[in-house]
Amino acid sequence: MDLSRPLMTVTPTVDGDVLAVLASHDGIFTSGQLHRLLARHSEEGIRKVLRRLTKQGVVESDRVGNAFAYRLNRDHLAAEYIIGLARIQKTLLERIEDRLESWQVPPVYAAVFGSVARGEMTQDSDLDLLLIRPDDADGDRWTAQVDEMAIEVTRWTGNDTRPLEFTEAELAGRAYDEAVLRDVARNGLTVAGSRAWLADHLALVSGGDG
Known part of the structure; x- marks a missing residue:
């Protein structure tokens, strides 16, 4: 098990790393902030993941100035399992x-x-x-x-x-x-x-x- 990337247990993709960060914090993140935390991935790759997860409803997005900020939708049916993996x-x-x-x-x-x-x-x-x-x-x-x-x-x-x-x-x-x-x-x-x-x-x- 890779405890530094806990969602690797179910997915080796960028999605897992993004979800692990969002599930571990109650705050909101721009794609740039996530990129600084997940430097192994490109910012464009992170943006694509965020758009996909937003369509799935598991991530919520809000416009903040000229950018979008993202957070985990903790009411989503999958949220408790994502949080469980993140912790x-x-x-x-x-x-x-x-x-x-x-x-x-x-x-x-x-x-x-x-x-x-x-x-x-x-x-x-x-x-x-x-x-x-x-x-x-x-x-x-x-x-x-x-x-x-x-x-x-x-x-x-x-x-x-x-x-x-x-x-x-x-x-x-x-x-x-x-x-x-x-x-x-x-x-x-x-x-x-x-x-x-x-x-x-x-x-x-x-x-x-x-």
Whole structure:
């Protein structure tokens, strides 16, 4: 799945990119404004799409000075499905949160990071998931949960899911890639626990370098 272009799941055309922008904002856009956001497409190509979608009724147009401004017709029968596709990343994070909350051994902290967090995930990207395991967790139960989640998330997205796991003790002992964790603390999308917990922990560890 290409989360940076969510409607690619159903259409690889300019239409999907235009609809994704309109569905993600309540405001109005001229073709020029859309072109600045969707620079991979020509402005003329965007205009043609807008005219076609306006004829379908899914997009509304209003004259603003010498130009036309466009917005999604949220009363259209197709609008709820378009909006659902446009917010697919949010839906993914909510599903992951729900699964983690149901775990018998919940993580101390978890976050999605990498290309998803950077807004660069494509159909060929891995989905990176950081999981911090409680020190007293049952190892077999924990491993089973992680394996099940990796399979589920891959089924949801089509992307290979790559869990990155540490125990609390491993963090305290600095047996980890500090650069990765600091990137998660800055840019990761938290799905369990508190980002402040990770940030505070990393600050404490760094402070102990002496």
